[in-house]
Amino acid sequence: MMTVEPNPKYPIVKVGVLGASGYTGAELVRLLASHGNAEIMLMTAEKNAGADFGSVFPQYAFGTFAKKLPKLIKIDEITPAQYEELDVLFCCLPHALTQEIVMKLPLDKVKVVDLSADFRLADVKTYATWYGHEHLCPDLQKEAVYGLTELMREQVGKARLVANPGCYPTAAQLPLIPLLKSGLILADDIIIDAKSGATGAGRAAKVGALYCEVTEGIHAYGVASHRHAPEIEQGLTGAAKKDIVVNFTPHLMPMSRGILESIYVKLAPGKSVADLRECLEKQYEDEPFVHVLPSGVAPQTRHVRGSNHVVMGIFEDRVPDRAIIISVIDNVVKGASGQALQNMNVMMGLPETMGLELAPVFP
Numbered sequence: 386m387m388t389v390e391p392n393p394k395y396p397i398v399k400v401g402v403l404g405a406s407g408y409t410g411a412e413l414v415r416l417l418a419s420h421g422n423a424e425i426m427l428m429t430a431e432k433n434a435g436a437d438f439g440s441v442f443p444q445y446a447f448g449t450f451a452k453k454l455p456k457l458i459k460i461d462e463i464t465p466a467q468y469e470e471l472d473v474l475f476c477c478l479p480h481a482l483t484q485e486i487v488m489k490l491p492l493d494k495v496k497v498v499d500l501s502a503d504f505r506l507a508d509v510k511t512y513a514t515w516y517g518h519e520h521l522c523p524d525l526q527k528e529a530v531y532g533l534t535e536l537m538r539e540q541v542g543k544a545r546l547v548a549n550p551g552c553y554p555t556a557a558q559l560p561l562i563p564l565l566k567s568g569l570i571l572a573d574d575i576i577i578d579a580k581s582g583a584t585g586a587g588r589a590a591k592v593g594a595l596y597c598e599v600t601e602g603i604h605a606y607g608v609a610s611h612r613h614a615p616e617i618e619q620g621l622t623g624a625a626k627k628d629i630v631v632n633f634t635p636h637l638m639p640m641s642r643g644i645l646e647s648i649y650v651k652l653a654p655g656k657s658v659a660d661l662r663e664c665l666e667k668q669y670e671d672e673p674f675v676h677v678l679p680s681g682v683a684p685q686t687r688h689v690r691g692s693n694h695v696v697m698g699i700f701e702d703r704v705p706d707r708a709i710i711i712s713v714i715d716n717v718v719k720g721a722s723g724q725a726l727q728n729m730n731v732m733m734g735l736p737e738t739m740g741l742e743l744a745p746v747f748p
């Protein structure tokens with residue numbers, strides 16, 4: 386990782402990464418290396434504390450940027466002064482632990498982008514129901530801005546605490562929210578059939594997400610019970626201005642990265658698939674990361690791998706009055722660290738694409 390020259394028009398942003406030894410933390414460091422105006426001041430790990438980042442991830446051990454990285458330390462070794470010298474802190478930590486840390490941070494001095502699910506649900510009861518415990522800091526839960534960047538840019542720009550969306554909710558909401566807001570699809574008949582690569586489960590792989598249990602097969606999990614359903618419903622309910630319940634079924638695929646969602650919707654009376662296409666093309670025509678494919682072309686996870694792009698295809702179903710939307714992202718980039726960096730750029734008044742211009746990796 387080579388140091389990219391800073392753009393002198395913009396300030397240097399001092400950054401901390403909690404959980405830098407995990408998949409999303411490491412991906413963030415990879416992206417920050419090509420940012421130019423970000424300086425990593427502190428990085429933490431738990432089991433890997435005390436190690437160099439380059440010894441945990443030998444692929445990132447080379448080059449001037451890598452050599453300047455601080456050692457991985459434990460969270461409780463960070464001093465208040467170290468927090469205060471940061472502009473932005475990324476939390477790439479497990480759920481529930483994150484809120485314990487964030488509630489003690491000086492949020493008037495350091496802005497936070499949280500990649501966990503801790504601050505995504507605004508309603509305290511919904512949070513307790515799906516996460517199995519009361520939130521430790523409900524005020525911050527309410528204050529947090531949901532960082533679906535393209536649709537929340539203005540709010541993200543003013544936020545102290547951004548809740549970075551979940552990977553599945555990102556791929557689902559970017560097509561569905563504009564369609565619901567425009568009244569082009571019915572709110573009561575949305576089916577999201579989702580598939581994810583195994584990195585979605587994190588580096589501390591559990592039984593079920595281990596290589597030999599994922600390769601050469603596919604399985605559904607969290608059927609009718611996955612905690613991303615209420616997160617998707619929160620966004621769609623806001624867009625439709627009526628309560629929405631979705632059918633959401635995630636599957637684990639034998640691939641490391643990528644999410645593909647086949648989304649089945651019913652057209653509102655008198656509306657056509659051409660209307661859906663026009664709406665999404667118009668919504669995203671100036672967006673650098675969201676793309677609507679021409680009619681008849683289906684996106685693949687390979688089209689976005691390693692990049693911050695979202696690619697959508699829109700099809701007329703053979704079943705009358707129904708459409709199929711296929712939405713793909715890289716779960717670790719737009720589904721986590723890429724969107725987190727995009728949010729940081731917005732929060733700090735930097736060009737939104739800084740550090741995110743890497744093209745997808747192929748094959």
Ligand SMILES: NC(=O)C1=CN([C@@H]2O[C@H](COP(=O)(O)OP(=O)(O)OC[C@H]3O[C@@H](n4cnc5c(N)ncnc54)[C@H](OP(=O)(O)O)[C@@H]3O)[C@@H](O)[C@H]2O)C=CC1
Nearest residue numbers: 404406407408409430431432433477501585587588589721
């Ligand atoms: N992977 C993905 O695609 C996505 C993940 N997310 C969310 O982002 C967050 C991070 O995910 P991911 O990077 O995949 O997870 P990983 O399991 O890969 O990494 C977790 C990180 O947290 C550290 N950690 C674990 N336990 C503790 C602890 N008790 N105290 C301090 N640090 C700890 C780990 O350190 P060490 O390894 O050294 O023990 C590691 O650095 C999670 O909340 C996840 O749900 C969100 C969207 C997508």
Ligand SMILES: CC(=O)N[C@@H](CCC(=O)OP(=O)(O)O)C(=O)O
Nearest residue numbers: 500501502551552553581585586
């Ligand atoms: C394949 C896999 O296990 N995926 C994870 C989702 C990862 C993600 O987006 O995020 P949060 O954990 O931050 O909500 C899961 O289903 O729980």
